[in-house]
Amino acid sequence: AQSVSQHNHHVILSEAASLELGCNYSYGGTVNLFWYVQYPGQHLQLLLKYFSGDPLVKGIKGFEAEFIKSKFSFNLRKPSVQWSDTAEYFCAVNALWGGYNKLIFGAGTRLAVHP
Amino acid sequence: DGGITQSPKYLFRKEGQNVTLSCEQNLNHDAMYWYRQDPGQGLRLIYYSQIVNDFQKGDIAEGYSVSREKKESFPLTVTSAQKNPTAFYLCASSRRLAGDTGELFFGEGSRLTVL
Numbered sequence: 464a465q466s467v468s469q470h471n472h473h474v475i476l477s478e479a480a481s482l483e484l485g486c487n488y489s490y491g492g493t494v495n496l497f498w499y500v501q502y503p504g505q506h507l508q509l510l511l512k513y514f515s516g517d518p519l520v521k522g523i524k525g526f527e528a529e530f531i532k533s534k535f536s537f538n539l540r541k542p543s544v545q546w547s548d549t550a551e552y553f554c555a556v557n558a559l560w561g562g563y564n565k566l567i568f569g570a571g572t573r574l575a576v577h578p
Numbered sequence: 579d580g581g582i583t584q585s586p587k588y589l590f591r592k593e594g595q596n597v598t599l600s601c602e603q604n605l606n607h608d609a610m611y612w613y614r615q616d617p618g619q620g621l622r623l624i625y626y627s628q629i630v631n632d633f634q635k636g637d638i639a640e641g642y643s644v645s646r647e648k649k650e651s652f653p654l655t656v657t658s659a660q661k662n663p664t665a666f667y668l669c670a671s672s673r674r675l676a677g678d679t680g681e682l683f684f685g686e687g688s689r690l691t692v693l
Binding site: 512 | 618626687
């Protein structure tokens with residue numbers, strides 16, 4: 464069965480530290496990959512996405528992610544985090560399943576950034 | 579503005595009572611989804627619907643029911659058969675076509691607490 468693993472459940476960083484959140488998926492077919500973010504008290508929103516082409520994708524607010532097909536990974540990075548990046552981050556994989564778009568989410572990573 | 583509206587935001591119910599959560603979208607999306615979000619478990623798919631009058635069970639459909647009588651609306655009923663109904667419920671929508679981006683647009687969620 465398809466699955467998405469996020470290895471870090473809680474991450475605590477100081478402002479200006481670099482961030483890397485891991486995401487691995489298990490699915491043998493063509494995938495579209497996403498990172499969603501949920502800021503405190505707000506709805507889930509798309510941070511960035513990968514469909515094809517350049518495996519390094521850039522999203523909003525200085526985030527980027529790299530798709531490494533051989534490792535089934537799609538790690539999220541940011542060189543220097545800010546207090547406003549405190550949020551929960553979800554990796555997701557879109558698997559085409561019976562003609563339907565089925566989005567499978569990881570368990571999420573809670574990031575706390577201290578000033 | 580286009581978007582997804584969920585109501586109510588907060589709901590308290592006694593054990594044994596059925597409750598219905600509302601989800602309305604004006605994005606003209608064909609597909610709609612219900613997810614359940616629990617701490618440390620990410621988002622799990624309850625039900626989804628690709629077109630009006632059609633819906634499919636997701637990964638954790640037991641104890642839930644849905645209807646899709648209108649394109650804009652996809653209400654979720656949490657029945658008394660659901661053993662652990664206290665959770666945060668998220669409604670989402672996307673364009674229908676298979677091979678599409680799979681990007682979901684989320685509502686702000688409904689937090690159900692069963693006393």
